[in-house]
Amino acid sequence: MFFIADNLQITRPSVAKAFAGGDAAFFVELARRMERAGANAIDINTGPLPKNPQKAMTFFVDAVQEGCSLPLCLDTVNPFAMEAGLARARHGRPIINGVSLEPSRFKSMAGLARRFDADIIAYLLTPQGRVPSDSDTRLALAANLFAGLCHEGILPERIVIDPICPPLVWDEGHAQARAVVETLRLLPEVLNFPIRTVVGLSNLTSGLRTPRIARTAFQSAYIAMLCQAGLNLALLDIFCTEPLNAARACTALLKPGVFSWEIF
Amino acid sequence: MFFIADNLQITRPSVAKAFAGGDAAFFVELARRMERAGANAIDINTGPLPKNPQKAMTFFVDAVQEGCSLPLCLDTVNPFAMEAGLARARHGRPIINGVSLEPSRFKSMAGLARRFDADIIAYLLTPQGRVPSDSDTRLALAANLFAGLCHEGILPERIVIDPICPPLVWDEGHAQARAVVETLRLLPEVLNFPIRTVVGLSNLTSGLRTPRIARTAFQSAYIAMLCQAGLNLALLDIFCTEPLNAARACTALLKPGVFSWEIF
Structure with missing residues (x-):
């Protein structure tokens, strides 16, 4: 079984708060912990991202990829955010x-x-x-x-x-x-x-x-x-x-x- | 799902010891705990019982039935022990x-x-x-x-x-x-x-x-x-x-x- 961690969800208060504060270290550490816990890939669930979708997705992707070497699962309905994330993804x-x-x-x-x-x-x-x-x-x-x-x-x-x-x-x-x-x-x-x-x-x-x-x-x-x-x-x-x-x-x-x- | 507890096995050292010592209270208490844990029936696994099979099975059956009101599952290849247990079983x-x-x-x-x-x-x-x-x-x-x-x-x-x-x-x-x-x-x-x-x-x-x-x-x-x-x-x-x-x-x-x- 290939496990995709779903813990990085913008609907979680801790995630929303860290994102609002531009706290990249929070996501680096979260990614590290998810890899250690057995994840084979990391889901980045950003929600619809009405404002600056590319910038927001790039922020998440960079932080997660700094914390672990797993492939990403980009979870958004916003095609601009999706494109920005795909362009930035470098692990698998x-x-x-x-x-x-x-x-x-x-x-x-x-x-x-x-x-x-x-x-x-x-x-x-x-x-x-x-x-x-x-x-x-x-x-x-x-x-x-x-x-x-x-x-x-x-x-x-x-x-x-x-x-x-x-x-x-x-x-x-x-x-x-x-x-x-x-x-x-x-x-x-x-x-x-x-x-x-x-x-x-x-x-x-x-x-x-x-x-x-x-x-x-x-x-x-x-x-x-x-x-x-x-x-x-x-x-x-x-x-x-x-x-x-x-x-x-x-x-x-x-x-x-x-x-x-x-x-x- | 109907759960039959398999914890009363003569091959377990604590069970063998209590049986050797004629310690009925041990089995009364074990039966009570098994019922509380969610058992729907109690397996009494006595092994082959080469000596006094009827007496041994009767001992187990009486103790377990004193401790709980569950039906018994009589687990022995000895037909004399089986018969004695069946004759004594009174819960369901x-x-x-x-x-x-x-x-x-x-x-x-x-x-x-x-x-x-x-x-x-x-x-x-x-x-x-x-x-x-x-x-x-x-x-x-x-x-x-x-x-x-x-x-x-x-x-x-x-x-x-x-x-x-x-x-x-x-x-x-x-x-x-x-x-x-x-x-x-x-x-x-x-x-x-x-x-x-x-x-x-x-x-x-x-x-x-x-x-x-x-x-x-x-x-x-x-x-x-x-x-x-x-x-x-x-x-x-x-x-x-x-x-x-x-x-x-x-x-x-x-x-x-x-x-x-x-x-x-």
Whole structure:
């Protein structure tokens, strides 16, 4: 499992405060800690960035790259910020997070992915930006989005499908969580390609003040279910060790060849 | 998920010592603690009991039933001890642990299950007592064993199939662990019956001095995989909370109808 740390989010008060104060050292140190905790890439979730988007993204990218040598996952709907971040990324292949069938971002993000030869996360949202309610709709969206991106000149191996993990607090949230698992299981056959997939695990338990034990138990159990269904990448809180360990254990159990405990 | 506590095992030094000293209070207290920890039944694993088998089993059964009001899972190859335990069990329906196609125990255990109308755990071992190496062999054994037990007059709903979880330290242990998952997934279709299943989770990590973090991570991830594949009962260390929580979370995620966090 490839872990993308989701801890750098502008919606977190500590992050917003450090950004407002231009505190680059905060982000250098955060990046260092995320790498040490086991991250394989760092998500930079800046929000929409209405003011000076290029400058803001460049600030984050530079600070994170000073703190660690991991590839970046650039998480913004702002195409100018995305472009600035991609131009600045220097550790491995960056990931665009992301594109969907929404007309407002399909062309711009697909164009950037092609230009920078970046990986691109493709959300299974409707063209209206809504979360689909079942696995059949997700699979139909995946087929459209995959074909559309290939048509734009993106290599299939650059595409990473995100079936959109719902919060469990939503009506039918757990039925949707099951639909995500089902989608992962069926995607390679539907697309006739060994497509890579990603799930945003923190979404599962967001929106409710649940006890920590419940959050970690639900995330750990769910990531094992996802892993078994073929998940390749997970976007998650890299400082919450239980789901990481569950994913590592699951990956070791599912791997062909010689088994090893040495992952712990 | 129905949890059977496996903590009362004669192979544990504290248990062996208390038994040798006739210390009933030890077992009363242990039973109390197992019930408090979330057990739905208590496994009494006495070993072969070459001397005074009836007396020994009666001692355990009485002490455990004094400490808690849970049904018992009687875990011995000795048919005399099994009979004595079944005769003494008074809290709900006892479970015979267990039967296999091995001639030495098939007839005797099946006869006791029928006589006491007990649940019975049926191990997918070969008639020679060996652990099968793949899921196809397990499914073939399950079909034979299920048919054989039904022929002996056991109701199908009394039968609980145990596909035999291998220790990961075995050669190909993790491939076998995957075969167990596959077996669980296919059993209801192969038997054409919504058969109940059980797995001995502690086996997975037995036989090696692994760090606790690895044991709990492997058990937690594996029980989630088993749960998703349809497992109904788990025999496990009831004082190790992480796998219990993983199973509870998984069960809540998989349950149709309204979702609730209230399990934690």
